[in-house]
Amino acid sequence: MMSYSVARLTWRAPAIVGGLCIAATLATTFTAEAQDAGSGQMSAFAALVTWMPFILKGFLLNLLMSVLAMALATVTGLFLGFMQISPSAFIRLPAKFVTHLFRNSPWLVILFAIMLLVPFQVTLPGGEKVLIPDWVKATIGFALPVMANIAEILRGAIASIPSGQWESAESLAFTRGQTLRHIILPQCVRRMLPPWMNWYALLTLMTPMAAILGVSEALGNTQAAMEAAGSRPEFLIPFYLFLMTIFFVFIYPLSIYTRRLERRFSAGA
Amino acid sequence: MTKLAIIAGTIAVLAASASASFSQDVQNDRFKEVLDRGTLRVGVQGAFKPWAFRAPDGSLQGIEVDLAQTVADHMGVALEPVVITSANRMEFLQQGKVDLLIGAMSDRPDRRKIVGIVEPAYWTSGPTLMAKEGVISSWDDIKGKPVCGKQGVFYNKIAETEFGAKVIAFAGNTEAKQALRSGKCVAWVYDDTSISADLASGEWERYEMPVDTVFSNPWGAAVPLEEMDGIWGTFMAGMAYNWHKDGTLIELEKKWNVKPSPWIQKMHDELQYDDSYLEN
Numbered sequence: 073m074m075s076y077s078v079a080r081l082t083w084r085a086p087a088i089v090g091g092l093c094i095a096a097t098l099a100t101t102f103t104a105e106a107q108d109a110g111s112g113q114m115s116a117f118a119a120l121v122t123w124m125p126f127i128l129k130g131f132l133l134n135l136l137m138s139v140l141a142m143a144l145a146t147v148t149g150l151f152l153g154f155m156q157i158s159p160s161a162f163i164r165l166p167a168k169f170v171t172h173l174f175r176n177s178p179w180l181v182i183l184f185a186i187m188l189l190v191p192f193q194v195t196l197p198g199g200e201k202v203l204i205p206d207w208v209k210a211t212i213g214f215a216l217p218v219m220a221n222i223a224e225i226l227r228g229a230i231a232s233i234p235s236g237q238w239e240s241a242e243s244l245a246f247t248r249g250q251t252l253r254h255i256i257l258p259q260c261v262r263r264m265l266p267p268w269m270n271w272y273a274l275l276t277l278m279t280p281m282a283a284i285l286g287v288s289e290a291l292g293n294t295q296a297a298m299e300a301a302g303s304r305p306e307f308l309i310p311f312y313l314f315l316m317t318i319f320f321v322f323i324y325p326l327s328i329y330t331r332r333l334e335r336r337f338s339a340g341a
Numbered sequence: 342m343t344k345l346a347i348i349a350g351t352i353a354v355l356a357a358s359a360s361a362s363f364s365q366d367v368q369n370d371r372f373k374e375v376l377d378r379g380t381l382r383v384g385v386q387g388a389f390k391p392w393a394f395r396a397p398d399g400s401l402q403g404i405e406v407d408l409a410q411t412v413a414d415h416m417g418v419a420l421e422p423v424v425i426t427s428a429n430r431m432e433f434l435q436q437g438k439v440d441l442l443i444g445a446m447s448d449r450p451d452r453r454k455i456v457g458i459v460e461p462a463y464w465t466s467g468p469t470l471m472a473k474e475g476v477i478s479s480w481d482d483i484k485g486k487p488v489c490g491k492q493g494v495f496y497n498k499i500a501e502t503e504f505g506a507k508v509i510a511f512a513g514n515t516e517a518k519q520a521l522r523s524g525k526c527v528a529w530v531y532d533d534t535s536i537s538a539d540l541a542s543g544e545w546e547r548y549e550m551p552v553d554t555v556f557s558n559p560w561g562a563a564v565p566l567e568e569m570d571g572i573w574g575t576f577m578a579g580m581a582y583n584w585h586k587d588g589t590l591i592e593l594e595k596k597w598n599v600k601p602s603p604w605i606q607k608m609h610d611e612l613q614y615d616d617s618y619l620e621n
Contacts, residue, residue: 126399192438284512286387286426293399298515299388300395304544305519 116306120314123297127311130293131318137211137289138276144215145275146268149222156227159248167223174220179213179278186213187285207289210282218275225267229260262337269330273323290315371565372573375440380419383409384439387424388513391538391597392445392464404593405443408463408562411589412441412580427493431455434565441577442563447495449558457569458561459577461612463584465604467554468496471521471536472528477551480504482527489517489526499555500530533557537600557604585612 114122155167174182186209193203233256241251283292294315298307375381385393385405393403401422413420423439430446433439434456447466448458470477470488477483483506490497492510500506509526511517514535521529529536533554539545562581564573584590585608594601 122397126395126397129399192436286424286429288387288399288424293395295513295515296388296395297397299390299513300397302390302542302544303513303515303518305515305522307515308519 114301116304116310119297119301119307120310123293123301123311124314126297127290127293127315128318130288130290133207133287133289134276134279135322137207137214137279137282137287138272141211141214141218141275141279142272144211145218145222145271148215149219150226152219152223153226153230156223157230171220171223174216175224177217179217180281180284182216183210183213183281183285186210186216206285207282207287210279210285210287214275214278214282218271221271222268225264225271226260229263230256232263233259266330266334266337269326269333273326273330276323277319290318367571368567369571369573371437371440371568372571372576375416375418378418380421381409381413381416381441382421382423382439383412384425384430384433384442384444385409385422386445387426389445389535391599393422393424404464404597404599405445407593407596408584408589409441409443411584412443412577415580427491431563434563437565440564440573446560446563447558448561449495452563455566456563457566457574458563459574459581460561461578461581461585461608462559462561463581463590464560465557465602466532466534466560467557468499468530469533469536469550469554470528470530470552471539471545471548471550474547474549477528480552480555486528487526489520489529491517491531494531496530496532503555506530534599534602541600559604582612585609586614 152167152171155163156171158164158167187206190204190209190212193201195201230252237255237259238251241255246255279289280291282289283295286292288296294311298311301307385401385403387401388394389403391403393401393405396402401424406420406422409422410420423433425433425439425442425444427445430439430442430444431452434442442456443463445464446452446458448462452458470480470483481504483500483504485505486507488500488506488508490500490508490510491514492512494510497508497510501508508530509520511520514531517529517531518539520526533550536550540548540550562577564577568574585605588609590605591601591609593599594605
């Protein structure tokens, strides 16, 4: 069906960009290298290599936060989406309110609110005290806006199914629940998958915001590493380029795959 | 973003001060809690070389981490350093997220209303400027001009209110110093200790520290306000006294290559207890 090979496309671009970033890093460090030759200071590139494990360890936390936040957002978002199409106003209206609230607030504000409202430790009924780490709070803060958007995607997908489908189901004496489960939702899933993946990519790219709140993820660790290595201005370009590269190499294949799915579904629709 | 951080910090401080005003009685809960828990959580800066900064394996190291270790050793508990920022440290202490602060905090009257700052102080520093040679000759030269600073540091307020500078506060020192190099600001306002270390590193040729510090302000360790007059505050005062008396701070200066401070030497000399009567 497809004339091009996605596998080739997927890996070539990140490789090129990664190569370019490394080349740029080397270029910036060689100029610094020349100055450093006499002073016995660590070159910017050597510093980056030294601190790479620490930065990558932070990046693992970004991935963990993004996966957990996405799982949380998907489960709660689907619930909200179903509540929004409920025939009962008691269920529908609060769900609509929550969705609009989190869809139309800045992420950073939601993040700050969660950070300040959620206690840092909870006392279990048994009297045991459990610490809630900052990254867990941040995960909840990231999940909320994505949850509202997933609810909206579900509502939109259900609304986009032609009404003829509902009517035929009714003529076959299906109940509302059966119609949703057997006829409507199976058609929604494929429509929802590309936007769902888009939101995952967006969410992952948002996770460095947690650095502002002291979560030691990739951005926070990059900044801490630059300070620890002596906070010299020539660190900025190589360190931030490296940070950009790891995010790009992770996200770009996902976005290629999403585009491919979109194309396939639009062709098959 | 920086504005948000400042607002959040302000709210946090207000909330902390509101909660602090309710508890005037001496309590020893926190101290007991630390002994029960078996770990001492100490708030330290995460990116302030050489006081508290990261090793390549991610662990925290530095002068303040070493001081925190001596406290944990005396109590017979394990040390767990917790990274704080200048904007959230006092809130963390009052909430109980950390039990003790040794986090480069200048001892100021407004801060004493919120947390229990321990006497004697363990370090001292003051605000000064780093600028291109010949640009600045006195503090008055920054009036109305952009000056780079670091978020949450009270020197920014001094540069703004006393000398009328326009402070641009950055999240990290690296970014702020790059802004100075690229000419976004005429000077970088920060600790004299940190700036003299930079100038000594040879990375800053054609830059200078053209003005004296306005004043030198001691840094204090801090315990929760309600524990200040209890075991915790009293014990910490003893710890701080010993850091001076037995030369711990002088050793740490050597260990971390900090320029020896006359103030620390003076404190070491003054805080000796005259026990010569034992010879009689």
